[in-house]
Structures are given as C-alpha cells and as structure tokens.
Amino acid sequence: MTSYHLTEERLSAYTRYLHAEERSPGTIEKYRRDTEAFCRWLSGAPVTREQIAAWKAFLLSQHYAPTTINSMLAALNGLFRFLGWDECRARFLKVQRRLFRDASRELTRVEYDRLLEAARARGQERLVLLMETICATGIRVSEVKYITVQAALQGRADIFLKGKIRTILLPGKLCRKLLKYAKKQKTVSGEIFLTGNGNSLSRRQIWGEMKRLCNYAGVEPSKVFPHNFRHLFATLFYRASKDIVRLADVLGHSSIETTRIYLVTSGAEYARQLNRLGLVS
Known part of the structure; x- marks a missing residue:
C-alpha cells in the first residue's frame, strides 16, 4: 500500500506551482496557510482517508463554519491533485445554498x-x-x-x-x-x-x-x-x-x-x- 507523507518540500513545490499558474496572492496565501495547518495537525502521520475524515471532524469541533471547512478542504484537494494523490481527495461537507446572509x-x-x-x-x-x-x-x-x-x-x-x-x-x-x-x-x-x-x-x-x-x-x-x-x-x-x-x-x-x-x-x-x-x- 502506498504511504503518503506531507513534507515542507512538497508544500513549497505546491506554492511555486500556484505562482506559476498565476493564482492571486490571496489564494496562494490561503492555500499555503490551510495546507500547513493540516500538516501540523497530522504531526508526521501519513495522509489517509481516515485522517482526512478526522481533520473534518476536528474543524467542526472547533466551530468552523461549513463553508470555511469546505474552503480548507479545497486547498487540500488542490495539493493532492498537484501531487497526484487522487485517492486522498477530500469530500466536501454538503451545505444547502444559503437563503440569506448573516x-x-x-x-x-x-x-x-x-x-x-x-x-x-x-x-x-x-x-x-x-x-x-x-x-x-x-x-x-x-x-x-x-x-x-x-x-x-x-x-x-x-x-x-x-x-x-x-x-x-x-x-x-x-x-x-x-x-x-x-x-x-x-x-x-x-x-x-x-x-x-x-x-x-x-x-x-x-x-x-x-x-x-x-x-x-x-x-x-x-x-x-x-x-x-x-x-x-x-x-x-x-x-x-x-x-x-x-x-x-x-x-x-x-x-x-x-x-x-x-x-x-x-x-x-x-x-x-x-x-x-x-x-x-
């Protein structure tokens, strides 16, 4: 079974890729911040579907809004797509379209x-x-x-x-x-x-x-x-x-x-x- 580990080198390579793709500075900053947060939370553990599910549960326990959690998962999915780790792709929380703003x-x-x-x-x-x-x-x-x-x-x-x-x-x-x-x-x-x-x-x-x-x-x-x-x-x-x-x-x-x-x-x-x-x- 393939073991997936996140490293600083891989995160840096992803950041360089986003720059090459001419993503906006705000997007690059957010994706870097979100992927680094996930990496710290893993504490060296390999990336698995179970770990990703646990990450979602952790974010929910910290009272993050569902839309915020989905945006953080989108950052992870972008990283996994870049690395070719398609089987690690996270599933988004299902959120009904909001009828009105806060x-x-x-x-x-x-x-x-x-x-x-x-x-x-x-x-x-x-x-x-x-x-x-x-x-x-x-x-x-x-x-x-x-x-x-x-x-x-x-x-x-x-x-x-x-x-x-x-x-x-x-x-x-x-x-x-x-x-x-x-x-x-x-x-x-x-x-x-x-x-x-x-x-x-x-x-x-x-x-x-x-x-x-x-x-x-x-x-x-x-x-x-x-x-x-x-x-x-x-x-x-x-x-x-x-x-x-x-x-x-x-x-x-x-x-x-x-x-x-x-x-x-x-x-x-x-x-x-x-x-x-x-x-x-």
Missing part, C-alpha cells in the same frame, strides 16, 4: 457612507479614495495595483489575473479624483495607491487601515474588510441593472453560480419579503 457581516450603504465620512474627518485621503475605488468598481483587493495613472486617464483598467484579462470601466468622477490625488502625490505614472516609501499597498495594510477606522465610524469590525466592499458593489449593481450575466463579467467570475453568492440578501430583507406575501391573516 446580518452581522453585511455592510450596508449607510455604513459605507459612515466609513467614508470618518476617514475624511481623520484626514485619511488615501483610504477614502481606496474604499471608493473598490466599491465603485467591484475590484478585488489584489487588483488595486491595476488602478494606475494611465487607467485613470483612459477611464478603464485592464486587469490580468488567473490567466485572464478583463477590462473594467472607471466612473468619470472617480477618474478625476484619482488623477487629482496622483498629482498631489507627484505620481506621474504607474500605480496610484502607494505607501510613503513608494511601494505597493499590501492586502494586510489595506485590511488594517479599514479595521482601525471602524471605531471612529461606529461600524462593526466584522463588516469591514476589502471583499465586503466588492459585495456591496455587486448588490447595488444588480439592483440597478438586474443583469447577473453582465455582473459576472464585471466581477471576473467564470461561473454565474459564484456571482449568485454575492447577491444573497440579508435576513432582514428576507423577512420583509416574506411579510409582503401577506399569507398570515
């Missing part, structure tokens, strides 16, 4: 406006513009680097990610604000959102600045992270256009099923829809 994680338009107001009051011009850019275009935080002076001049940005190129349009008002900010920072070309040392803003820096703003804006930290601004864009775009196919193209989704996840309404909205049916006398 209100504690849903960022509303009112809360978004409060975040902008708080950042302006604190003189955080870059953060204001960054939040507006993500929310007005629906880009991923890893795609912020494609917002350049040239893109603002042209009113469009070409984004290269996951082996695909997609073009997004930038609202005219946003372009004017981006160019005004770039001129103030003496940035004549290239990326607009830079650190004081002229380096690209990292995902961690952006996340940290947003989280620190929560107390001043009176918004729950659980609602404030870059990807939630992308969710807010998707919700507002769909309400205005009712075109999920076009929204999928704008967001860069290969599957409309992925886009549907972004359009799940809050529990409060779901309750209002039920009440409007008028089926209780």
Whole structure:
C-alpha cells in the first residue's frame, strides 16, 4: 500500500506551482496557510482517508463554519491533485445554498457612507479614495495595483489575473479624483495607491487601515474588510441593472453560480419579503 507523507518540500513545490499558474496572492496565501495547518495537525502521520475524515471532524469541533471547512478542504484537494494523490481527495461537507446572509457581516450603504465620512474627518485621503475605488468598481483587493495613472486617464483598467484579462470601466468622477490625488502625490505614472516609501499597498495594510477606522465610524469590525466592499458593489449593481450575466463579467467570475453568492440578501430583507406575501391573516 502506498504511504503518503506531507513534507515542507512538497508544500513549497505546491506554492511555486500556484505562482506559476498565476493564482492571486490571496489564494496562494490561503492555500499555503490551510495546507500547513493540516500538516501540523497530522504531526508526521501519513495522509489517509481516515485522517482526512478526522481533520473534518476536528474543524467542526472547533466551530468552523461549513463553508470555511469546505474552503480548507479545497486547498487540500488542490495539493493532492498537484501531487497526484487522487485517492486522498477530500469530500466536501454538503451545505444547502444559503437563503440569506448573516446580518452581522453585511455592510450596508449607510455604513459605507459612515466609513467614508470618518476617514475624511481623520484626514485619511488615501483610504477614502481606496474604499471608493473598490466599491465603485467591484475590484478585488489584489487588483488595486491595476488602478494606475494611465487607467485613470483612459477611464478603464485592464486587469490580468488567473490567466485572464478583463477590462473594467472607471466612473468619470472617480477618474478625476484619482488623477487629482496622483498629482498631489507627484505620481506621474504607474500605480496610484502607494505607501510613503513608494511601494505597493499590501492586502494586510489595506485590511488594517479599514479595521482601525471602524471605531471612529461606529461600524462593526466584522463588516469591514476589502471583499465586503466588492459585495456591496455587486448588490447595488444588480439592483440597478438586474443583469447577473453582465455582473459576472464585471466581477471576473467564470461561473454565474459564484456571482449568485454575492447577491444573497440579508435576513432582514428576507423577512420583509416574506411579510409582503401577506399569507398570515
């Protein structure tokens, strides 16, 4: 019987493979983190179906959400596929499609406006513009680097990610604000959102600045992270256009099923829809 053991060399080779496949930095970081967590949990034991089942049970005992567990299993399956260990593939937890989002994680338009107001009051011009850019275009935080002076001049940005190129349009008002900010920072070309040392803003820096703003804006930290601004864009775009196919193209989704996840309404909205049916006398 073949014995499968995970090693640091194999994990590193998988990371290099993900880079070669041009996966996003966020995906690579997550897959590395999840596979390393499984490796530590194994403590040198071989990979078996029984161990994988025990890993799932352990994650459930730690009160991870089913969707989170499935995302961690997806990272493992990617590793096993890379290594040719097809018989080790993990089975996902069966999760019924959610009818509504957790209100504690849903960022509303009112809360978004409060975040902008708080950042302006604190003189955080870059953060204001960054939040507006993500929310007005629906880009991923890893795609912020494609917002350049040239893109603002042209009113469009070409984004290269996951082996695909997609073009997004930038609202005219946003372009004017981006160019005004770039001129103030003496940035004549290239990326607009830079650190004081002229380096690209990292995902961690952006996340940290947003989280620190929560107390001043009176918004729950659980609602404030870059990807939630992308969710807010998707919700507002769909309400205005009712075109999920076009929204999928704008967001860069290969599957409309992925886009549907972004359009799940809050529990409060779901309750209002039920009440409007008028089926209780």
